[in-house]
Amino acid sequence: MRKKIIGAAALMLTAMLLAATAVAACPSEEAHRYGSWRTKTSATCTRQGHQFRYCRNCDHWQQRYTPKLPHTPGEMTVTKEPTCTETGRKEGICTACGGTVRKTIDKLPHEYGDMVVVQEPTCTQNGRGEYTCATCGRVKSETIPKLGHDWGKCVVTKAPTCAADGAGTQTCARCAKTQTVKIDRLTHVFGEWTVRQEPEGRKKGVREHTCTLCGAVKSEHFYAEDTLYEDMEPCEEVIALQERLKDLGYYNGSIRSGTFGSMTTTAVARFQRDHGLEDTGLADAATRQAVDDAWEKATGKRVAVTLDAEEMESAAEAQAMEE
Ligand SMILES: [Zn+2]
Ligand SMILES: [Zn+2]
Ligand SMILES: [Zn+2]
Ligand SMILES: [Zn+2]
Ligand SMILES: [Zn+2]
Structure with missing residues (x-):
């Protein structure tokens, strides 16, 4: 009775593997020292393979099944042509077992023509175009990126000076939107130096020049x-x-x-x-x-x-x- 319970526990532990006779020589499942797998029945395209291996120290053994081999069809014949909406089919005879082998053929790609603009893009909004499959009529949509404003020349509204930035206006040639732009201040454009005092010995001279744009005067020692x-x-x-x-x-x-x-x-x-x-x-x-x-x-x-x-x-x- 007790032996039977131990046997059942061992069966549960080995899961898919079948535990055979439990003549106690190896103290645990981990202790078995198995040889390599030996094939009793080879796998074919219609039948699983069957293999065994044996413990070197006790009479414990395991078995396992190996998967069927794939069929080996000769030339295949198309029985249904694929389209862009449905898969096709082809058939052949297995040279090993003589059975019929069926395979799926992938769908064909759609045959899209040129894009038709459904909605024109604007300066600020994306447009949309469509492609239609010549075979099945499927419609594919695509975004046409927005164009961005086409700013024209800057019209000066406030001329820049040497002292302050100016401003101007630009108008989009497409949508007539306007924007104000900053015009950088001018840099002084000084004329020739005028000597106020010549340098003498250790003493520097003094000279000045005048900005031809704003009249600002800058003097320096020299x-x-x-x-x-x-x-x-x-x-x-x-x-x-x-x-x-x-x-x-x-x-x-x-x-x-x-x-x-x-x-x-x-x-x-x-x-x-x-x-x-x-x-x-x-x-x-x-x-x-x-x-x-x-x-x-x-x-x-x-x-x-x-x-x-x-x-x-x-x-x-x-x-x-x-x-
Ligand atoms: Zn063993
Ligand atoms: Zn076969
Ligand atoms: Zn199509
Ligand atoms: Zn615009
Ligand atoms: Zn100036």
Whole structure:
């Protein structure tokens, strides 16, 4: 009686697998050590296969069924042509079992013609188009994207000035909707400088220029064009000046950056004192010429002359004439 209950429990545990005799040698289901599956009956297209495997340690065994094989039809004959609304069918004879094999043929795609516009798109609303299948009459709908406004030229309603933004109006060529647009303020257009006071020695001059659009006047302090001075924008000319002053023993600072600092001012002033010039510390045209002359004399080299674009052009012309 008890043995029967244990047997029933084992059957439940193995589920689909059939437990056979339960001669206790392996202590649990997990303990069995099965060999490989052996085929008793091979599967065909009409029959499942049947396989067994045996425990190496006890006389427990398992069985399983393997699925039927697919039929192997030869040439198939279409018995119903597919359309765009219905599937088709085809049949063949299985070369293994001689049975009839039936297969479905996929539906054909619809044969849509050109799109017909049902609703024209506007500037702000999508339109709609339709396609119709020539075979079955099925209708397929498609969205035509909205066009967006076609803004024309801007008509100025308020002219911009140097001080304030202006405004304009644009009109859509299609739907006549209007919109207001901002016109950026103008930038001053200054005329030529007028010198109010010439620079003199260490003292900067004063000059001013006037905006030709709004009449605004802007003035600034300035040194002459060819003067190099402390805290000016770093440049090549400062580097050349510092190199020469260094060769002449007046300057001992850094050269690479082209920055005119207090050390350069001191060096220029010392050079000026030694050469009978006013010791302003500014490298004006006369001072720069004196530095070049002193450097040429001391080194026996010539100062390389750098020409601006206009000078280069006339020099090239002169050379061409000679040839
Ligand atoms: Zn076993
Ligand atoms: Zn078959
Ligand atoms: Zn169709
Ligand atoms: Zn529009
Ligand atoms: Zn202005």
